[in-house]
Amino acid sequence: MTVDAPSAAPAETAAPANRSRWQPWALAVICVAAGALYAWRIGGGQLGNSYYSAAVKSMTGSFSNFLFGSFDPYGVFTVDKPPMSLWPQAISVLVFGFNGWSLLLPQVLEGIAAVFLLHRTVRLWAGENTALLAALILTLTPITVAINRDNNPDTLLVLLLVAAAYAFTRSVQADTSRARTRWLLWCAFFVGCGFVTKMMQAWIVLPGFALAYFVGTSAPVKRRLLDLLGAAGVLIVSSFWWTALHDLWPGSKPYMGGSTDGTALNLIFGYNGFGRIFGGEGNFGPGGGGPRGGDLPGGMELPAGMTPPQGGGGPFGGETGLGRMFSSSVGGQISWLLPLALLVLVAVAVRGIRRKQPGDPARRAGWFAWGSWLLVTGVVFSYARGIWHPYYTTMLAPAIAAICAAGLTGFWREYRQGSGYGWLLLPAAVALTAGWAFVLANRDPSWHGWTRWTVLAVGVVAVVALVLGKLTSVRKAILTRASLVLAVVTVLFVPTVWSTATAATGESMGGMPSAGPGGLGFPGGFGGMRMPGGGREAGMPGMPDAADFPGGMPGGSPDASGFPGGPGGMPGAPGGARKPGGMADFMNGKLTDDQRRVLDYAKQHSGGAEITLAVDGSAMMSSNFIIGSDETVIGMGGFLGSDDSPSVGQLQQWTAEGKLKFVLGGTGGMRMPGMSGGAGEKRQEWIKQHCTTVDPAAYGGKPASAQQEAGPMGGAQTLYQCHA
Structure with a gap:
């Protein structure tokens, strides 16, 4: 565990009076750069994750939908998450209307706020220059940009956890016991808000914060314990108030998506919760039932023969173990400075252990807090055996930024002023970071x-300049400053290119945000998912060839891509072709012509039914109907059809009362192994018994045998008219 360090830790003061004139302007430039990266071309027809986008649109329809985060109107x-991250988006939509900009603008603002607040937090702990470097590192982290x-929800989660770190830092540095307690309670409150954003993931930082507070304050032990108990009370209330509100609500309320009851x-x-860590219900592995809401990009499902990787973690995060953060699926998203951060923690721990005099408690508390944030979160993510996505690693970015910034400024101070061999830490850090960037x-x-060659060349020059600057006296000042600039460039060069390129593409598949190469939002292909044949389609790493599937790609002939509009409809397709009605449109909530005809027919013949259409299939199908129209369209069974909502009893009642007449079923397409469950099968059986097929010719549709582009990744659709 990390402890306070002497010369390896930055020794700047945080007093605003000591700030240079350029520093506030530097912070402004960093925040503007962050805004540019996060906002560039976000309104170009993109709606993010259509699962959440459909919910945001539905939430604007009524207070109950807003309060509980209803997926459908x-x-x-x-x-399958608490709605806190969706509330700002819904408010933005109410103000500006439903479009890509209004949906994603809150995310951009939250990202900028996290950068600014991290600067304020690190400035209190380690000084102004260190804080500026930390803010810059966070801004340029590739997965954070994506x-x-x-x-x-991860954007808001990161902001809330950085706010918790700020409150914690204010607490351990407070001059009075009252201020210390007040800021600690605020810290607990922000973590609780993180819980209402993404549940138990927000709690990962708690052990480190609690330990850091205990060792980082000078208050009597009894007072420390009382403060921690008070913070625990605030944490419980701020974490579970929405849960209690939903579960104890006396009136009508939406079924909690993703739950079993x-x-x-x-x-x-x-x-x-525990399913994400240990696997089990709703996850891949023994007893698993496949992923649920948000686990596949917008609702895609796997075909027969495509299996998740062994060792847990679902199909996206690769094998579990300490190497996961450096793997081909995850490494390019977050691990650029991870070796440097680990080197810093080791150096700080070793120097702290060797010290004979106790260090500053507040400084020590900061190392404990940031170090435990990084290490505990990294271990949990590395060994999570349930559904786990590479983009979760954005939660590591603030800790990596703070640790690396503090470490580099500390190494620089040691390089200039230290004695012995401590000056070698900075050249070693630069060489390590450049080498790992080359590998990635x-x-x-x-x-x-x-x-890769550029960073290698610049890194070599930087290391040589640092060594010469230390060992020679010829123009030492000029050489030393130049070597510092080269060192910083080496550390940040490739992440900057990746982040800028990710923003410049202006494209996103929504469900699986990622930086760097890859298709369908899967970094490096499908993140460890084994696909039959392992070939490439549309030039995308990790995509299968059509020949790998019996009868061709799902939903098509042997030479079909299986994507609506063909492979050219996919972002990143050769030549940049984007066919109307293609995959890019499909992933952004646009209805196909067949779907539009189905909806129009159901509306014209519903007889004023409250529910125009119920869609039995993945959330991708129902979300497109919700986004692409103003009709009352509902999904059935939650994200992948396994939830008992609506139940057979509800369907029977709605039909008897004339509230529901049409059901769109048989969406086919790719499906997860083990996805089908009792509730979904019962609904399908009810449809067969109580509904009759509508002839596609009645609404100008294609016969089921001729449909290739109707469902997600292909598959036929059947419109049913239900009777009491």
């Missing part, structure tokens, strides 16, 4: 492969 079931251009408490400690960039040379 009728309030049948919620998304996630802040999307509408997943309709309660938020079940979701917290089941699929979205070399994994797919087709994606800005020139950067």
Whole structure:
């Protein structure tokens, strides 16, 4: 565990009076750069994750939908997360209308706020220059750029946890016991808000914060314990108030999506809690039932013969173990400075242990807090056996930024003023970072492969300049400053290119935000998912060839791509072709012509039914109907059809009362192994018994045998008219 360090730690003061005139302007430039990266071309027809985008649109329809985060406008079931991250998006949509800009603008602002607040936090702990470097590192972290251009909950989660770190830092540095307690309670409150954003993931930082507070304050032990108990009380209330509100609500409310009994408490400690860590219900592996809401990009499902990797972690994060953060799926997203951060923690720990005099408690508390944030989160992510996505690693970015910034400024001070061999830490850090950047960039040379040789060359020059600057007296001052600039450039060069390129593409598949090469939002292909044949389609790493699937790609002939509009409809397709009605449109909530005809027919013949259409299939299908129209369209069964909502009893009642007449079923397409469950099968059986097929000719549709582009990744659709 990290402890306070002497010369290896930055020794700047944080007093604003000592700031130079250029420093506030530097912070402003960094925040503007962050805004540019996060906002560039986000309104170009993109709606982020269509699962959450559909929910945002539905939430603007009523207070109940807004409060509980209803996925559909009728309030049948919620998304499988608490709605805190969706509330700002819904408010933005209410003000500016439903479009890509209004959906993603809150994410951009939250990302900029996280950069600014990290600067303020690190400035209190380690000084102004260190804080500026930390803010710059966070801004240029590739996966952070990608996630802040999307509408997943992680952006708000990071902001809230950085706010918690700020409150914690204020607490350990407070001059009075009252201020110390007050700021600690604020810290607990922000972590609780993170819980209402993404449940138990926010709690990962708690052990480190608690330990850091205990060792980082000068208050009596009894007072420390009382403060921690008070913070625990605030944490419980701020974490579970929404859960209690949902589960104890006396009136009508949406079913909790992703749960087995309709309660938020079940979701917290089941699929979205221990299920994420240990696997099990709702996850891949023994007893798993496949992923749920948000686990596949917009609702894609795997075909027969495509299996998740062994060792847990679902199909996206690769094998579990300490190497996961450096793997081909994850490394290019977050690990650029991870070796440097680990080197810093080791150096600080060793120097702290060797010290005979106790260090500053507040400084020590900061190292404990940031170090435990990085290490505990990294270990949890590395060994999570349930559904786990590479973009979760954006939660590591603030800790990496703070540690690396403090370490580099400390190494620089040691380089200039230290005695012995401590000055070698800075050249070693530069060499280590440049070497790892070369490895990461070399994994797919087709994606800005020139950067690997550039960073290697600049790194060598930087290391040589640092060594010469220390060992020679010829123009030492000039050489030393130049070597510092080269060192910083080496550390940040390739991540900057990746982040800028990610923003410049202006494209996102929504469900799986990622930086760097890859298709469909899967970094490096499918993140460890084994696909039959392992070939390439549309020039994308990790995509299968059509020949790998019996009868061709799902939903098509042997030479079909299986994507609506063909492979040219996919972002990144050769030549940049984007066919109307293609995959890019499909992933952004645009209805196909067949779907539009189905909806129009159901509306014209519904006889004023409250529910125009119920869609039995993945959330991708129902979300497109919700986004692409103003009709009351509901999904059935939650994200992948396994939830008991609506139940067969509800369907029977709606039909009897004339509230529902049409059901779109048989969406086919790719499906996860083990996805089908009792509730979904019962609904399908009810449809067969109580509904009759509508002739496609009645609405100008294609016969089922002729449909290739109707469902997600292909598959036929059947419109049913139901009777009491």
